[in-house]
Amino acid sequence: MANIVQSTDLTKRRRGLSRRLPTRGPSNIILGIIAIVWLVPTVSLLVISLRPEADFGVSGWWKALLAPSSLTFSNYRVLFDQGFVAGGLLDSLMTSIEITVPATLLVVLFACFAGHSLVFGRWRGRDVVFLIVVGLMVVPVQVALIPVVQFYHELGNLFGLNPYGTIPGVIIFHVAFGLPFGIFLMRNFMSGIPKDLLEAARMEGAGEWKVFYRIVLPLALPALASLAIFQFIWVWNDLLVALVFLGGNAHTPLTVFLYDQNHELQANYWIISTGAIVSVIVPLIVFFSFQRYFVRGVLAGAVK
Amino acid sequence: MASVVLRNLTKQYSGNNAPSLDMLNLEIADGEFVCLVGPSGCGKTTALRMIAGLEDVTSGEIEIGGRIVNDLPSRDRDIALVFQSYALYPHLTVADNMSFGLKLRKVPKAEIEQAVQSAAKILDLVDLLKRKPAQLSGGQRQRVALGRALVRDPAVFLMDEPLSNLDAKLRVQTRAEIAQLHHRLQATMLYVTHDQVEAMTMADRIAVINLGVLEQYGTPRDLYNFPNNQFVAGFIGSPSMNFVSMRINRDVERVHLTGMSADSNIKVTLTDEQSDILRKSDGSDIVVGVRPEHLIEGSIDHAGFSAVAKVEVIEFLGNDEHIHATSDETDLVAILNAHSSVARGDSITLSAPLDTVHFFDPTSGLRLS
Ligand SMILES: Nc1ncnc2c1ncn2[C@@H]1O[C@H](COP(=O)(O)OP(=O)(O)OP(=O)(O)O)[C@@H](O)[C@H]1O
Numbered sequence: 001m002a003n004i005v006q007s008t009d010l011t012k013r014r015r016g017l018s019r020r021l022p023t024r025g026p027s028n029i030i031l032g033i034i035a036i037v038w039l040v041p042t043v044s045l046l047v048i049s050l051r052p053e054a055d056f057g058v059s060g061w062w063k064a065l066l067a068p069s070s071l072t073f074s075n076y077r078v079l080f081d082q083g084f085v086a087g088g089l090l091d092s093l094m095t096s097i098e099i100t101v102p103a104t105l106l107v108v109l110f111a112c113f114a115g116h117s118l119v120f121g122r123w124r125g126r127d128v129v130f131l132i133v134v135g136l137m138v139v140p141v142q143v144a145l146i147p148v149v150q151f152y153h154e155l156g157n158l159f160g161l162n163p164y165g166t167i168p169g170v171i172i173f174h175v176a177f178g179l180p181f182g183i184f185l186m187r188n189f190m191s192g193i194p195k196d197l198l199e200a201a202r203m204e205g206a207g208e209w210k211v212f213y214r215i216v217l218p219l220a221l222p223a224l225a226s227l228a229i230f231q232f233i234w235v236w237n238d239l240l241v242a243l244v245f246l247g248g249n250a251h252t253p254l255t256v257f258l259y260d261q262n263h264e265l266q267a268n269y270w271i272i273s274t275g276a277i278v279s280v281i282v283p284l285i286v287f288f289s290f291q292r293y294f295v296r297g298v299l300a301g302a303v304k
Numbered sequence: 305m306a307s308v309v310l311r312n313l314t315k316q317y318s319g320n321n322a323p324s325l326d327m328l329n330l331e332i333a334d335g336e337f338v339c340l341v342g343p344s345g346c347g348k349t350t351a352l353r354m355i356a357g358l359e360d361v362t363s364g365e366i367e368i369g370g371r372i373v374n375d376l377p378s379r380d381r382d383i384a385l386v387f388q389s390y391a392l393y394p395h396l397t398v399a400d401n402m403s404f405g406l407k408l409r410k411v412p413k414a415e416i417e418q419a420v421q422s423a424a425k426i427l428d429l430v431d432l433l434k435r436k437p438a439q440l441s442g443g444q445r446q447r448v449a450l451g452r453a454l455v456r457d458p459a460v461f462l463m464d465e466p467l468s469n470l471d472a473k474l475r476v477q478t479r480a481e482i483a484q485l486h487h488r489l490q491a492t493m494l495y496v497t498h499d500q501v502e503a504m505t506m507a508d509r510i511a512v513i514n515l516g517v518l519e520q521y522g523t524p525r526d527l528y529n530f531p532n533n534q535f536v537a538g539f540i541g542s543p544s545m546n547f548v549s550m551r552i553n554r555d556v557e558r559v560h561l562t563g564m565s566a567d568s569n570i571k572v573t574l575t576d577e578q579s580d581i582l583r584k585s586d587g588s589d590i591v592v593g594v595r596p597e598h599l600i601e602g603s604i605d606h607a608g609f610s611a612v613a614k615v616e617v618i619e620f621l622g623n624d625e626h627i628h629a630t631s632d633e634t635d636l637v638a639i640l641n642a643h644s645s646v647a648r649g650d651s652i653t654l655s656a657p658l659d660t661v662h663f664f665d666p667t668s669g670l671r672l673s
């Protein structure tokens with residue numbers, strides 16, 4: 001019996017090898033082509049942002065590649081020289097950061113706490129709570145916009161604190177909508193951590209808090225990093241929530257800034273391209289700095 | 305160091321019909337090495353986890369070092385548990401795994417360093433201190449798990465089948481290391497295993513548990529020579545004891561035992577004293593137990609067990625061979641010298657001296673003396 005299993009295993013492996021080896025070259029070429037095609041819009045945006053404004057309507061952006069000396073940072077200089085005036089590029093960049101960083105940190109923090117409690121807590125009804133959280137994941141954002149605006153106004157009527165039109169108002173909404181998925185992700189990842197590890201730590205003298213940040217948190221880092229990146233990019237790219245909840249606020253995030261440029265009779269393509277490149281840089285930094293936490297097999301060697 | 309006393313310790317998981325542990329009473333002296341053995345699912349881990357404080361006690365008392373610890377959280381019980389699964393922290397190095405508990409207790413750095421170094425030396429881990437658990441072999445992980453317990457210098461060591469994941473050779477080696485460790489530390493150790501050989505070789509005393517009930521508690525020698533009942537007799541010793549149901553024949557001058565069939569090939573002759581006891585007793589049957597290592601080929605003069613049996617299987621083990629034979633449709637196992645000329649299909653006589661023969665009550669399974 002064991003022999004049979006082994007031999008089929010072997011043939012499978014051999015077949016897999018012979019099939020994979022010759023296809024590796026072509027598949028790499030295809031992947032390379034896809035990657036290049038994928039990059040074209042971004043590169044064009046970059047080039048446009050580096051061309052003098054006057055050139056835009058005259059010739060296609062690829063022409064600039066033939067004459068690299070014509071490229072200039074003047075678009076960036078003009079926008080940065082405006083400084084932090086409300087409605088300017090730098091002010092929008094700051095506003096985007098002001099919204100995205102807290103909205104990401106809060107979701108990651110709460111999701112970690114909730115995941116720990118849902119998996120390792122010793123209270124009844126954990127599964128029911130988790131099911132409710134999963135259910136909340138399917139609520140679309142659009143459905144909640146108006147009720148939440150009304151709710152914000154009610155808060156203003158009752159306590160004199162109306163988050164509508166403020167940056168905290170936007171943050172609260174993003175946190176509330178990021179949490180179900182965050183909790184779902186962290187809970188599922190944490191349930192893969194062997195309970196023995198926590199019991200060992202408890203026996204060695206760790207309280208629940210120490211167990212959380214010395215054992216569970218380091219082991220949940222890969223999930224935490226993915227969640228942070230997801231949430232960051234989702235909030236960073238959000239236009240709808242910011243448009244609805246910022247009302248007439250003079251400080252707007254980059255998405256609203258870019259949208260406004262497009263809305264006037266004639267679009268300011270030099271501002272749009274320059275602003276878009278600026279808005280891409282921050283998520284890239286976030287992605288690459290969290291990427292090193294995506295390690296497979298964090299739990300290897302723990303048990304057995 | 306401390307003694308451990310369990311009084312009527314009981315665990316009933318909600319939803320289970322029978323308690324997983326039923327009224328366990330056990331006294332472990334300071335510095336003693338006690339093994340908890342029993343078949344799978346008999347409640348060994350449950351007992352250990354209750355002592356460790358990882359599981360609530362349904363009823364009964366746990367006393368460690370003269371202090372009742374039922375309501376004490378595990379971190380205040382001054383015990384270390386070596387998990388069956390090792391439970392090493394995968395994100396920490398070997399050194400950090402071992403020093404984890406000491407750091408939590410804010411032990412001075414120099415002291416931690418020294419404790420880790422000396423434990424590493426004892427367990428031969430010095431060269432591995434900077435590695436992560438994933439980079440270790442099973443045996444090395446096992447030693448790290450032991451080391452983690454060792455550095456804390458606890459009052460009581462609890463170990464849950466620490467060798468079950470090792471291969472046979474490494475198991476024998478680590479077994480010796482643990483025994484040596486106990487000798488050196490003179491620490492109180494409670495060691496769970498389902499392997500009776502481990503228990504016999506390491507323990508000062510063995511507690512045999514079956515279905516949540518303590519069957520017998522005593523030295524390996526006691527358990528081997530004077531098993532309380534048929535379960536213990538069958539569990540201790542390898543291969544297990546042969547059991548034969550026999551009829552008490554009172555019709556003759558001196559009572560003797562014969563096999564159940566009319567023309568039986570199995571016979572046990574008794575001493576005068578035993579004969580008198582049996583004559584006065586009632587009941588027609590009795591269970592006779594003989595260990596394979598006590599059976600010899602051929603007949604002997606003294607009164608005792610003898611059976612004419614047909615050899616079915618011979619397992620050659622080097623110095624000895626295990627003979628599986630049947631007599632009256634009862635299987636008998638005997639360990640014979642490999643030089644014996646027994647062959648498959650032979651009809652041989654297997655005998656054992658009377659002082660090595662055990663008698664058990666057929667209904668209660670209790671040992672009759
Ligand atoms: N958390 C639990 N909930 C319900 N029943 C349990 C639980 N843990 C163990 N049991 C039951 O209690 C009994 C004893 O289990 P235990 O783990 O103590 O066995 P064991 O002697 O350690 O066995 P093994 O040698 O297989 O490790 C088993 O019947 C098991 O099904």
Ligand SMILES: [Mg+2]
Nearest residue numbers: 348349350464
């Ligand atoms: Mg067990």
